[in-house]
Amino acid sequence: MMNLTLKPIQYYWASLSMPFAEWPNCYPRDTSPKCAPPRAAANLLPRPIFEAWLESRTLPNNDAKDRLSPGAQRAVTGQNLSLASEISKKCALNFCAMIWNLHPYRLTILILFDIFRGIFPAFRGYSQAMILDEVQHLFSSSGDFDLSRLLRLLVLEVIRTALESALDLFSSNNEQILNNSIRFVMEQRQMEQRLRMDIPTMESAVVRELFQEADLFVRSFNGVANFGLLSPFDLIRTLGSVSELFSHIFVLYSLTRNETPGVLSLLSVASLLYPLFLPWLTPSKSYYNDHQNPLESRSAAKQEHFRSLAQNDAYRPEVILFGLGPWIMRNWSSARKVTLGLEHVNPTSQGGTGSLFSLLTPMDITGLITALHNVPLVLALQASSASLGSFTLYRNSLQSIVYSSRNCYNTVNLAFQSVFLLGAFTASMQVKPKMQPRPDKLQRYTPSPRGMRIEVRDIYFTYPGSTEPALRNISFSLEPGETLAIVGFNGSGKSTLANVLLRILEFESGQIVVNGCDVSKLDPTEYHRHVSTVFQGFAKFHATARTNIGVGSIDELKRTCAIETAADLADASHVINSLPRGLKTILEPPQGSNLSFGVPTCGGPTHERHGLSGGEWQRIAISRSFMRACRPEVELLVFDEPTSSLDAHAQNRVFNTISELSKTASGEPLKTVIFITHRLSTARRADKIAMMDHGSIIEFGSHQELLARNGAYASLYRASV
Template sequence: MFTLDLVRGIFPAFRGYSQALMIDELQRLISSGDFTLANILREAVMELARMSCEAALDIIATSNENIVHNSARFLVERKQMEQKLRLDVPTLSDPLVRDLLQESDAFVRSFNGFSAFGVFSPFDAMRLLTLISEVLTHLWVLSSLTFGGTPLSIILLSITASALPSILPWLTCGQNTWDHSDGQLEARLTAKQEAMRGLAYSDSYRPEILLFDLGPWILKSWSRARKSLLGLERKQSGGDTSLSSYLLSRIYLSGMFSTFQNIPLLLVLHSTSTSVGTFTLYRNTLQSLFLTAETLFRTLRMAFQGVFLMGAFCAASALKPRLQPEAHSTTSYDPSGAGMAIDVRNLSFRYPESKILALSNINLSVKAGETLAIVGYNGSGKTTLVNVLLRIYDFEGGTLRVNGVDIRRLDPHDFHAHVSAVFQGFSKFSASVKSNVGIGFVPEMNSADAIDAALELAGAADLVRSLPDGVRTRLDGDELGRSCDVFCGDSAGSQKLHGLSGGEWQRIAISRALMRARRPEVELLVFDEPTSSLDAHAQKHVFDTIEQISRGPNGDRTKTVIYITHRLATARRADKIAMMDNGTIVEFGTHEQLLTRNGRYASLYHASV
């Protein structure tokens, strides 16, 4: 590509010399009296042959450049999205990191042409060399020209514009090759690409993306759509524009017509020492020099800004998730087979840019296989504590151990593979029921049996059977991906979005968590107000299901369960209860122990029953 760009840099000068020679030949024919139509056609054919060769080489160079440039653009965009998906909530909470990522995004967008400062990429550095070689060639041509005694007044009053170039757009334009299906496909691919990018960049989806390890799936889905849009995947159908039509459109016909516009000057200039070809070469070279110089300066201005943004991209690529331990201290999670033991001592947490501790002096101990209920007033820190235990947030002080290992020594990706959860602010995707449930465990996303089993366990099977298209019904979630199905392999039966109530959405979210919760490697289940919008019967079914899947075939506990609830009648089912107030655990023990103490839990319990 570099060699071809340099060769293309001398095309304008080569074109000018060729046209000058042709005009000089025509002048000679007129002077000799041998000015016939056959001779004119011969010169025109030779010029067309030269232009065809130039256009063919330009097609090859352009095609090669597009492939290389689009491949590089894809890799840069993929690298940016991959890095974004790797970063955790604490890292993204840093204002400096956010600013750096914004500048890095500006660099990535410059490959798409959507940047506010214009398009510039590393490949434009080679374009700079092409422009420089073109400028130097034009200067060399100008320096080699002499006009003798040709009066400038005659040159400036040479020819009025011809009407021929005005019909060039009509001659060279082709029919619209986009058919309806191609337009729909492009629209779907664009929507899928943007939806996946939205998932990667949205803070609201970050907890579930990290917990359910959706990063590789999002990256894969985005990559497939982006490659198709960039033409990096071979098209299976659709006709291509004919080579002859494309070749004709690339031929510089307007330059040819402008050449013949100079023929009337021959009668004026044939008696001077300056040929019409020399004059045409001079005029075209001078015009091209100004245009090329302007393009060169504009590209140089973009280059300086592009260098700084490229620096931001490189710096952003080197960011490391804060929750990721150093390689020398990383320890693999060791499953116990009986659930996850959790031990918390003097734990504290503070939100970024906040001077007040959201959690302070947290102490609790949960044995493997036990069930813990976290209760308390609104704003007491229950959800924050759960997010710390799930390794979504990092804690500021104290210790947190799972199975006797400091959680900061565990890779979050490894830890999350053994956890399933329902978040209080769970995501509502504008996609099919199958996709909304299947993302709980992506490897079985397309398994009808796994989807049906999860729906049945969550008590959502009857709900889904009542929907217009069953599991293929598209749900009306949030704004992201509302324009189309954004999930890989999802083909909804109806294009109409179906709305659900709060309780119905909770059943879908619980089904999502149960996709993974049933698996033997999962040893911790966390539910943040999973039944707040359900009636008492549905609530009992959900907690009976949780109890069922937390035990093995022989009845032994195989999973630890933590849930937040405002319903203290539900809290009675737990082995231990943590009563929270003002960001700390004020009471901890069994239901009977807390009632005996006659403290805050007892007061709250008696007020609720």
């Protein structure tokens, strides 16, 4: 197969979706002081295509407006036909233009060949009918037999079938290159869009269903017919079915009669033995999921692991905050190109034209040999006016008409369903992340050399499906370089507040100002570059220890010294040194934890796997955070119960390290620190303490100030000591 050089994806996609900067902003921020309900999911989406897609999923005569499950087939009704027409007008032409821009010449060849290949069966039937008529004529005649005409017809048939096979092989190879190219572009675009989405956007059930149907459209390019999916290439292939249908109709219309010695038995026996020899003559084929090559096998596993990392919600907080999107796309793209044969291709696995049998064995001589079974029957019925050739040609043409008609009908039905999947895909590509500010409101982040200044004003947040806000009337301020401890009972909203401050969750009302700028006007990706964290439910990646730590600063993943420094700061060096292969050891998460990604878990000495205890995993997560915390541009460190599984001595060492990272050698502040803890002895380290209860900050101040108040914090502190 030829190597493929892909043009930039933006070039192909310009005709399908609006540029990112031109996407409409459909959801203005609610600044009311009261807790507002979650924004409607439809406000996240481009209205015209989305509305037609959503309406097609609404069950008719249903007052409750129940919807079909994602991927369910739409009924062929007048309303759905109108919706399909509307979606086709808005999507189909631009989508076809994108495919055309990918490989215009190959696509032209594909269309022309599919039309001509539809005519080939009629020519094949006519040629074989002439041969069978000549065989019948020769064996039923008396006197001298002239075999020259029969031999000439046989030679022409061999030449015809060889040419047809060569054209079929070329066309199939051309189609495979086209299909794999568009599959790669579609899957890459889908992965990029999924990685662009933030958690508030994907919390909408309608958005998730939209992406499910978009995934089905992308899967249609895999050619998995049993899923009832139809790709544009299947639709192009219908041109061949239509031309075949009309060519056989013409054959039936123009059929004429024809009438033809120990060779007959030999031919009959050969036709019976042909299926036994066919497997020996036919070269084995390599299919998509049949990865014989070790490189392809590893690449297939790698691509699925990175796809899981991109699409699994369990990973999304760390994928978003640590900016893992480009790294995921690079690794997925390199693996996907190998499995699709777009690079590192083994020519022997692609069904090339390297041998004579590769041309001769695919030839469609099965029809001719099968027809020879009818020779004895026709000779026994000499009284019949029908010749063997006309009888066979008529029967084959009639069967082909029935088959082609059924194939065209099924294709039209699948095409009708695919229109709605195309609509879902197009709409999903235009979904805007909820926390991304409008281009005209976007501001640049203003760095601070002494840490991040944070002002939180009357923040409210409610989880989707809940009627009670998880955060209400949250207000406080932190000066650059200060440390805040957030304490409170379980379920009081501590982790939710941390995720809101990290811009993982979107608040509904109020305002957060960082370094004098409204955080809602900052690009979340830019904001996250200045933040590092340890999440309470941190990801336990089924990957090497190096990768588990290095994803905290993906640009330094290959710098062993940086990873070892981060592990040493987190007091995790002894954990790494105890592993069978050190940083190269694959860490195996506990049963029931996050899914695996990143490396195929094959057996063998180079893939030793190792489990860790809860405390050891926590040290790995802290090391991950310190990978980024050491960088000068990071101004805010957020730790959500970072030492819950560590003993008191290990806990003190970690917090001493945090204190050292947040200050210069002379004690000047460098970074603002926020940490959540249940251990009030640790909270004493902080400059300020926020006591939370039922989603609100009920007390705020220094340790001594809160003790002096003799309120909830003082009572809890005295109970703990």
